[in-house]
Amino acid sequence: MATTLSEAYRDHPLHLHQIIPLDFSSIRTLPDSHAWPHTEEDDDDNDHGAGSCIPIIDLMDPNAMELIGLACEKWGAFQLKNHGIPLTVIEEVEIEAKRLFALPADRKLKALRSAVGATGYGRARISPFFPKHMWHEGFTIVGSPCDDAKKIWPNDHPRFCEKMENYQKQMKVLAEKLTHMIFKILGIKEEEKKWVGSTKHSEAIQLNSYPCCPEPNRAMGLAPHTDTSLLTILHQSQTSGLQILKEGAGWVPVHPHPNTLVVNTGDILHILSNSRFRCALHRVMVNSARQRYSVAYFYSPPLDYVVSPFVLDDSFLPRFRPLSVKDYIGVKAKNLRGALSLISTI
Ligand SMILES: C=C1C[C@]23C[C@@]1(O)CC[C@H]2[C@@]12CCC[C@@](C)(C(=O)O1)[C@H]2[C@@H]3C(=O)O
Numbered sequence: 001m002a003t004t005l006s007e008a009y010r011d012h013p014l015h016l017h018q019i020i021p022l023d024f025s026s027i028r029t030l031p032d033s034h035a036w037p038h039t040e041e042d043d044d045d046n047d048h049g050a051g052s053c054i055p056i057i058d059l060m061d062p063n064a065m066e067l068i069g070l071a072c073e074k075w076g077a078f079q080l081k082n083h084g085i086p087l088t089v090i091e092e093v094e095i096e097a098k099r100l101f102a103l104p105a106d107r108k109l110k111a112l113r114s115a116v117g118a119t120g121y122g123r124a125r126i127s128p129f130f131p132k133h134m135w136h137e138g139f140t141i142v143g144s145p146c147d148d149a150k151k152i153w154p155n156d157h158p159r160f161c162e163k164m165e166n167y168q169k170q171m172k173v174l175a176e177k178l179t180h181m182i183f184k185i186l187g188i189k190e191e192e193k194k195w196v197g198s199t200k201h202s203e204a205i206q207l208n209s210y211p212c213c214p215e216p217n218r219a220m221g222l223a224p225h226t227d228t229s230l231l232t233i234l235h236q237s238q239t240s241g242l243q244i245l246k247e248g249a250g251w252v253p254v255h256p257h258p259n260t261l262v263v264n265t266g267d268i269l270h271i272l273s274n275s276r277f278r279c280a281l282h283r284v285m286v287n288s289a290r291q292r293y294s295v296a297y298f299y300s301p302p303l304d305y306v307v308s309p310f311v312l313d314d315s316f317l318p319r320f321r322p323l324s325v326k327d328y329i330g331v332k333a334k335n336l337r338g339a340l341s342l343i344s345t346i
Protein backbone atom coordinates (compact mmCIF):
# COMPACT_ATOMS: atom_id res chain seq x y z
CA MET A 1 0.00 0.00 0.00
CA ALA A 2 1.42 3.40 -0.97
CA THR A 3 1.87 5.70 2.00
CA THR A 4 3.32 8.75 0.32
CA LEU A 5 2.25 10.82 -2.67
CA SER A 6 5.50 9.84 -4.39
CA GLU A 7 4.55 6.18 -4.09
CA ALA A 8 1.02 6.90 -5.35
CA TYR A 9 2.35 8.52 -8.51
CA ARG A 10 5.02 5.83 -9.05
CA ASP A 11 2.30 3.55 -10.38
CA HIS A 12 1.37 6.08 -13.09
CA PRO A 13 4.53 6.89 -15.07
CA LEU A 14 4.69 9.69 -17.62
CA HIS A 15 6.90 9.84 -20.71
CA LEU A 16 9.87 12.18 -20.51
CA HIS A 17 8.57 14.31 -23.42
CA GLN A 18 5.50 14.90 -21.24
CA ILE A 19 7.72 16.30 -18.49
CA ILE A 20 10.42 18.47 -20.12
CA PRO A 21 9.29 22.11 -20.40
CA LEU A 22 10.17 24.36 -23.33
CA ASP A 23 13.21 26.62 -22.84
CA PHE A 24 11.03 29.74 -22.74
CA SER A 25 14.05 32.10 -22.54
CA SER A 26 14.96 31.41 -26.16
CA ILE A 27 11.49 31.64 -27.76
CA ARG A 28 10.34 34.78 -29.59
CA THR A 29 7.24 33.44 -31.40
CA LEU A 30 4.54 31.08 -30.22
CA PRO A 31 5.27 27.57 -31.54
CA ASP A 32 2.29 25.68 -32.98
CA SER A 33 2.75 23.09 -30.21
CA HIS A 34 1.75 25.83 -27.73
CA ALA A 35 -1.07 27.49 -29.75
CA TRP A 36 -4.47 26.61 -28.25
CA PRO A 37 -7.70 26.79 -30.22
CA HIS A 38 -9.73 29.86 -29.46
CA THR A 39 -13.17 29.38 -27.87
CA GLU A 40 -16.09 31.83 -27.86
CA GLU A 41 -16.22 31.94 -24.09
CA ASP A 42 -12.64 33.28 -24.15
CA ASP A 43 -14.02 36.45 -25.82
CA ASP A 44 -16.51 37.16 -23.02
CA ASP A 45 -15.64 39.97 -20.67
CA ASN A 46 -16.31 38.30 -17.37
CA ASP A 47 -14.83 41.04 -15.24
CA HIS A 48 -18.21 42.39 -14.05
CA GLY A 49 -17.14 43.77 -10.69
CA ALA A 50 -17.48 42.61 -7.09
CA GLY A 51 -20.69 40.56 -7.55
CA SER A 52 -19.00 38.12 -9.89
CA CYS A 53 -15.75 37.84 -7.93
CA ILE A 54 -14.91 35.11 -5.47
CA PRO A 55 -15.50 36.50 -1.97
CA ILE A 56 -12.73 37.93 0.20
CA ILE A 57 -13.09 36.55 3.73
CA ASP A 58 -11.37 37.89 6.83
CA LEU A 59 -10.30 34.95 9.01
CA MET A 60 -10.67 37.22 12.09
CA ASP A 61 -14.32 37.95 11.22
CA PRO A 62 -16.62 36.35 13.84
CA ASN A 63 -18.74 35.08 10.91
CA ALA A 64 -15.75 33.64 9.04
CA MET A 65 -16.93 30.04 9.37
CA GLU A 66 -20.36 30.75 7.93
CA LEU A 67 -18.88 32.84 5.11
CA ILE A 68 -16.40 30.08 4.25
CA GLY A 69 -19.27 27.58 4.06
CA LEU A 70 -21.23 29.84 1.70
CA ALA A 71 -18.17 30.48 -0.49
CA CYS A 72 -17.43 26.75 -0.76
CA GLU A 73 -21.05 26.07 -1.77
CA LYS A 74 -21.28 28.88 -4.32
CA TRP A 75 -17.74 29.02 -5.73
CA GLY A 76 -15.56 26.28 -4.31
CA ALA A 77 -13.08 29.08 -3.62
CA PHE A 78 -12.46 32.28 -1.69
CA GLN A 79 -9.69 34.76 -0.94
CA LEU A 80 -8.49 34.84 2.65
CA LYS A 81 -7.09 37.83 4.52
CA ASN A 82 -5.76 37.98 8.08
CA HIS A 83 -4.75 34.37 7.58
CA GLY A 84 -1.92 34.53 10.11
CA ILE A 85 0.95 33.63 7.75
CA PRO A 86 3.68 36.29 8.14
CA LEU A 87 4.18 38.32 4.96
CA THR A 88 7.95 37.70 5.08
CA VAL A 89 7.42 33.92 4.90
CA ILE A 90 5.39 34.33 1.70
CA GLU A 91 7.74 36.92 0.21
CA GLU A 92 10.77 34.72 0.85
CA VAL A 93 9.18 31.76 -0.90
CA GLU A 94 8.33 33.95 -3.90
CA ILE A 95 11.95 35.17 -4.02
CA GLU A 96 13.22 31.58 -3.99
CA ALA A 97 10.74 30.56 -6.70
CA LYS A 98 11.93 33.46 -8.88
CA ARG A 99 15.58 32.52 -8.21
CA LEU A 100 14.86 28.95 -9.28
CA PHE A 101 12.93 29.71 -12.47
CA ALA A 102 15.46 32.40 -13.54
CA LEU A 103 18.19 29.73 -13.84
CA PRO A 104 19.28 28.55 -17.28
CA ALA A 105 17.29 25.56 -18.57
CA ASP A 106 20.22 23.13 -18.22
CA ARG A 107 20.46 23.86 -14.47
CA LYS A 108 16.73 23.37 -13.88
CA LEU A 109 16.80 20.14 -15.90
CA LYS A 110 19.26 18.68 -13.38
CA ALA A 111 16.24 18.28 -11.09
CA LEU A 112 13.87 17.08 -13.82
CA ARG A 113 11.02 14.99 -12.41
CA SER A 114 11.58 11.38 -13.40
CA ALA A 115 9.02 9.41 -15.40
CA VAL A 116 7.84 7.67 -12.24
CA GLY A 117 8.55 10.55 -9.86
CA ALA A 118 6.38 13.08 -8.06
CA THR A 119 8.98 15.73 -7.23
CA GLY A 120 11.23 18.07 -9.16
CA TYR A 121 11.18 20.41 -12.13
CA GLY A 122 8.87 19.86 -15.08
CA ARG A 123 5.60 20.36 -16.88
CA ALA A 124 2.29 20.06 -15.02
CA ARG A 125 1.27 16.47 -14.29
CA ILE A 126 -1.98 16.99 -16.23
CA SER A 127 -0.09 17.80 -19.47
CA PRO A 128 -0.67 14.44 -21.22
CA PHE A 129 -4.45 15.01 -21.15
CA PHE A 130 -4.24 18.04 -23.46
CA PRO A 131 -3.34 18.17 -27.15
CA LYS A 132 -1.27 21.35 -26.76
CA HIS A 133 1.54 22.32 -24.38
CA MET A 134 1.11 24.88 -21.63
CA TRP A 135 3.07 28.11 -21.24
CA HIS A 136 4.24 26.97 -17.84
CA GLU A 137 7.03 25.37 -15.87
CA GLY A 138 6.68 23.95 -12.38
CA PHE A 139 8.65 22.59 -9.46
CA THR A 140 6.90 20.06 -7.25
CA ILE A 141 7.86 19.41 -3.63
CA VAL A 142 6.60 16.33 -1.81
CA GLY A 143 8.39 15.74 1.49
CA SER A 144 11.79 17.39 1.70
CA PRO A 145 12.79 19.78 -1.13
CA CYS A 146 16.50 19.23 -0.37
CA ASP A 147 17.37 16.31 -2.67
CA ASP A 148 16.09 18.16 -5.75
CA ALA A 149 17.47 21.54 -4.61
CA LYS A 150 20.92 19.95 -4.11
CA LYS A 151 20.93 18.83 -7.75
CA ILE A 152 20.36 22.43 -8.86
CA TRP A 153 22.50 24.24 -6.29
CA PRO A 154 25.09 21.70 -5.04
CA ASN A 155 26.59 24.23 -2.59
CA ASP A 156 23.83 26.74 -2.20
CA HIS A 157 20.65 24.77 -1.54
CA PRO A 158 20.10 25.30 2.25
CA ARG A 159 18.44 28.70 1.76
CA PHE A 160 15.89 27.29 -0.70
CA CYS A 161 15.24 24.27 1.54
CA GLU A 162 14.80 26.36 4.68
CA LYS A 163 12.31 28.78 3.05
CA MET A 164 10.27 25.96 1.50
CA GLU A 165 10.20 23.89 4.69
CA ASN A 166 9.15 26.90 6.74
CA TYR A 167 6.40 27.73 4.24
CA GLN A 168 5.18 24.13 4.31
CA LYS A 169 5.04 24.18 8.15
CA GLN A 170 3.06 27.43 8.25
CA MET A 171 0.68 26.32 5.50
CA LYS A 172 -0.04 23.08 7.34
CA VAL A 173 -1.18 25.04 10.39
CA LEU A 174 -3.50 27.20 8.29
CA ALA A 175 -4.82 24.20 6.36
CA GLU A 176 -5.63 22.44 9.64
CA LYS A 177 -7.47 25.49 10.94
CA LEU A 178 -9.54 25.73 7.75
CA THR A 179 -10.20 21.98 7.70
CA HIS A 180 -11.51 22.08 11.29
CA MET A 181 -13.85 24.94 10.35
CA ILE A 182 -15.03 23.22 7.19
CA PHE A 183 -15.60 19.88 8.95
CA LYS A 184 -17.61 21.71 11.62
CA ILE A 185 -19.79 23.22 8.88
CA LEU A 186 -20.32 19.73 7.47
CA GLY A 187 -21.17 18.32 10.91
CA ILE A 188 -18.38 15.76 10.83
CA LYS A 189 -17.88 13.50 13.85
CA GLU A 190 -14.68 13.61 15.93
CA GLU A 191 -13.55 10.09 15.04
CA GLU A 192 -13.68 10.88 11.33
CA LYS A 193 -11.27 13.80 11.61
CA LYS A 194 -8.58 12.30 13.82
CA TRP A 195 -5.98 12.59 11.06
CA VAL A 196 -6.30 16.41 10.98
CA GLY A 197 -3.48 17.91 13.03
CA SER A 198 -1.50 14.67 13.04
CA THR A 199 1.50 13.93 10.84
CA LYS A 200 -0.57 11.51 8.78
CA HIS A 201 -1.96 13.99 6.27
CA SER A 202 -0.54 14.25 2.71
CA GLU A 203 0.80 17.54 1.42
CA ALA A 204 2.65 18.96 -1.56
CA ILE A 205 3.92 22.32 -2.74
CA GLN A 206 3.87 23.35 -6.36
CA LEU A 207 5.90 26.35 -7.53
CA ASN A 208 4.47 27.64 -10.81
CA SER A 209 6.05 30.00 -13.32
CA TYR A 210 4.29 31.48 -16.34
CA PRO A 211 6.91 33.25 -18.50
CA CYS A 212 6.01 36.31 -20.62
CA CYS A 213 4.38 35.04 -23.77
CA PRO A 214 4.69 36.55 -27.29
CA GLU A 215 1.05 35.70 -28.14
CA PRO A 216 -0.81 35.38 -24.84
CA ASN A 217 -4.28 35.18 -26.40
CA ARG A 218 -3.38 31.98 -28.21
CA ALA A 219 -1.55 30.37 -25.28
CA MET A 220 -2.60 28.63 -22.05
CA GLY A 221 -0.71 28.95 -18.76
CA LEU A 222 -2.33 26.06 -16.94
CA ALA A 223 -5.17 24.16 -18.58
CA PRO A 224 -8.58 23.81 -16.87
CA HIS A 225 -8.42 21.39 -13.96
CA THR A 226 -9.69 20.76 -10.46
CA ASP A 227 -7.20 20.01 -7.72
CA THR A 228 -7.17 16.50 -6.27
CA SER A 229 -6.63 17.82 -2.74
CA LEU A 230 -9.03 18.35 0.15
CA LEU A 231 -8.12 22.02 -0.09
CA THR A 232 -5.46 24.11 -1.80
CA ILE A 233 -3.98 27.34 -0.49
CA LEU A 234 -2.48 29.49 -3.22
CA HIS A 235 -0.21 32.51 -3.16
CA GLN A 236 -0.16 34.35 -6.49
CA SER A 237 2.36 37.07 -7.37
CA GLN A 238 0.82 40.47 -8.10
CA THR A 239 -0.04 39.53 -11.69
CA SER A 240 -3.52 38.43 -12.79
CA GLY A 241 -4.09 35.24 -14.74
CA LEU A 242 -5.98 32.80 -12.51
CA GLN A 243 -9.61 32.23 -13.56
CA ILE A 244 -12.40 30.12 -12.08
CA LEU A 245 -15.26 28.70 -14.12
CA LYS A 246 -18.61 29.77 -12.67
CA GLU A 247 -21.82 28.32 -14.00
CA GLY A 248 -23.69 31.03 -15.85
CA ALA A 249 -20.84 33.52 -15.61
CA GLY A 250 -18.01 31.84 -17.57
CA TRP A 251 -14.37 32.26 -16.62
CA VAL A 252 -14.14 34.70 -13.73
CA PRO A 253 -10.75 36.27 -12.93
CA VAL A 254 -9.29 35.96 -9.45
CA HIS A 255 -7.25 39.15 -9.25
CA PRO A 256 -4.46 39.20 -6.66
CA HIS A 257 -5.00 41.27 -3.51
CA PRO A 258 -2.05 42.13 -1.25
CA ASN A 259 -1.69 39.86 1.82
CA THR A 260 -4.46 37.59 0.60
CA LEU A 261 -4.30 33.87 -0.15
CA VAL A 262 -6.64 32.03 -2.49
CA VAL A 263 -8.25 28.94 -0.98
CA ASN A 264 -10.00 26.43 -3.20
CA THR A 265 -11.71 23.17 -2.42
CA GLY A 266 -10.44 20.08 -4.21
CA ASP A 267 -12.04 16.85 -5.43
CA ILE A 268 -11.66 15.13 -2.04
CA LEU A 269 -13.68 17.78 -0.21
CA HIS A 270 -16.26 17.70 -3.00
CA ILE A 271 -16.66 13.96 -2.39
CA LEU A 272 -16.67 14.20 1.44
CA SER A 273 -19.33 16.93 1.29
CA ASN A 274 -21.44 14.77 -1.06
CA SER A 275 -21.20 17.52 -3.74
CA ARG A 276 -22.40 20.26 -1.36
CA PHE A 277 -19.09 22.06 -1.87
CA ARG A 278 -18.03 22.72 -5.44
CA CYS A 279 -14.56 21.85 -6.62
CA ALA A 280 -13.72 24.82 -8.74
CA LEU A 281 -12.53 24.20 -12.28
CA HIS A 282 -9.73 26.71 -12.76
CA ARG A 283 -7.09 27.67 -15.32
CA VAL A 284 -4.33 30.24 -15.75
CA MET A 285 -3.97 32.70 -18.64
CA VAL A 286 -0.63 34.32 -19.49
CA ASN A 287 0.44 37.79 -20.61
CA SER A 288 3.15 39.39 -22.70
CA ALA A 289 4.43 41.93 -20.17
CA ARG A 290 5.06 40.18 -16.84
CA GLN A 291 6.19 36.76 -15.80
CA ARG A 292 3.69 35.35 -13.30
CA TYR A 293 4.47 33.11 -10.32
CA SER A 294 2.33 31.18 -7.90
CA VAL A 295 2.88 28.82 -4.99
CA ALA A 296 0.21 26.20 -4.32
CA TYR A 297 0.00 24.16 -1.10
CA PHE A 298 -2.13 21.00 -1.43
CA TYR A 299 -3.54 19.47 1.77
CA SER A 300 -5.18 16.03 1.79
CA PRO A 301 -5.95 13.12 4.12
CA PRO A 302 -3.45 10.24 4.37
CA LEU A 303 -3.22 8.08 1.23
CA ASP A 304 -4.90 5.08 2.84
CA TYR A 305 -7.81 7.20 4.14
CA VAL A 306 -11.08 6.01 2.64
CA VAL A 307 -12.85 8.93 1.04
CA SER A 308 -16.59 8.57 1.29
CA PRO A 309 -19.35 11.17 1.71
CA PHE A 310 -19.97 11.92 5.39
CA VAL A 311 -23.22 10.26 6.44
CA LEU A 312 -25.45 12.80 8.15
CA ASP A 313 -28.66 10.83 8.86
CA ASP A 314 -30.52 7.63 7.95
CA SER A 315 -32.01 9.10 4.78
CA PHE A 316 -28.58 10.08 3.49
CA LEU A 317 -27.82 9.01 -0.09
CA PRO A 318 -24.09 8.98 -0.85
CA ARG A 319 -23.35 10.24 -4.36
CA PHE A 320 -19.91 8.63 -4.52
CA ARG A 321 -18.60 5.16 -3.80
CA PRO A 322 -15.94 4.90 -1.12
CA LEU A 323 -12.30 4.61 -2.20
CA SER A 324 -8.91 5.44 -0.76
CA VAL A 325 -7.09 8.68 -1.60
CA LYS A 326 -4.46 6.56 -3.35
CA ASP A 327 -7.09 4.81 -5.49
CA TYR A 328 -8.73 8.12 -6.37
CA ILE A 329 -5.32 9.43 -7.54
CA GLY A 330 -5.13 6.27 -9.67
CA VAL A 331 -8.58 6.83 -11.21
CA LYS A 332 -7.70 10.48 -11.98
CA ALA A 333 -4.30 9.57 -13.42
CA LYS A 334 -6.17 7.60 -16.10
CA ASN A 335 -9.14 9.91 -16.58
CA LEU A 336 -8.55 13.54 -15.58
CA ARG A 337 -11.95 15.10 -16.24
CA GLY A 338 -14.06 11.96 -15.76
CA ALA A 339 -12.71 10.83 -12.38
CA LEU A 340 -15.61 12.13 -10.29
CA SER A 341 -18.20 10.67 -12.68
CA LEU A 342 -16.42 7.31 -12.62
CA ILE A 343 -16.89 7.03 -8.86
CA SER A 344 -20.40 8.52 -8.89
CA THR A 345 -23.27 6.33 -7.66
CA ILE A 346 -26.01 8.28 -9.48
C1 LIG B 1 -0.32 16.71 -4.68
C2 LIG B 1 -0.34 16.99 -5.94
C3 LIG B 1 -1.46 17.73 -6.64
C4 LIG B 1 -0.99 17.86 -8.04
C5 LIG B 1 -0.24 16.60 -8.16
C6 LIG B 1 0.65 16.62 -6.91
O1 LIG B 1 1.29 15.42 -6.60
C7 LIG B 1 1.71 17.67 -7.07
C8 LIG B 1 1.43 18.56 -8.23
C9 LIG B 1 0.01 19.04 -8.24
C10 LIG B 1 -0.41 19.71 -9.54
C11 LIG B 1 -0.06 21.21 -9.61
C12 LIG B 1 -0.55 21.77 -10.96
C13 LIG B 1 -1.98 21.36 -11.28
C14 LIG B 1 -2.16 19.83 -11.03
C15 LIG B 1 -3.52 19.35 -11.51
C16 LIG B 1 -0.98 19.13 -11.66
O2 LIG B 1 -0.88 18.77 -12.82
O3 LIG B 1 0.03 19.01 -10.72
C17 LIG B 1 -1.91 19.52 -9.57
C18 LIG B 1 -2.07 18.07 -9.10
C19 LIG B 1 -3.47 17.71 -8.64
O4 LIG B 1 -4.13 18.50 -7.94
O5 LIG B 1 -3.91 16.62 -8.97
Ligand SMILES: O=C(O)CCC(=O)C(=O)O
Pocket residue numbers: 206208222227234236241242282284293294296
Ligand atom coordinates in the same frame (compact mmCIF):
# COMPACT_ATOMS: atom_id res chain seq x y z
O1 LIG C 1 -1.03 29.69 -10.80
C1 LIG C 1 -2.15 29.70 -10.33
O2 LIG C 1 -2.73 30.74 -10.01
C2 LIG C 1 -2.91 28.41 -10.11
C3 LIG C 1 -2.03 27.20 -9.97
C4 LIG C 1 -2.82 25.95 -9.83
O3 LIG C 1 -3.98 25.89 -10.16
C5 LIG C 1 -2.19 24.75 -9.26
O4 LIG C 1 -0.97 24.76 -8.97
O5 LIG C 1 -2.92 23.75 -9.07
Ligand SMILES: [Fe+2]
Pocket residue numbers: 225226227282
Ligand atom coordinates in the same frame (compact mmCIF):
# COMPACT_ATOMS: atom_id res chain seq x y z
FE1 LIG D 1 -4.92 24.08 -9.41
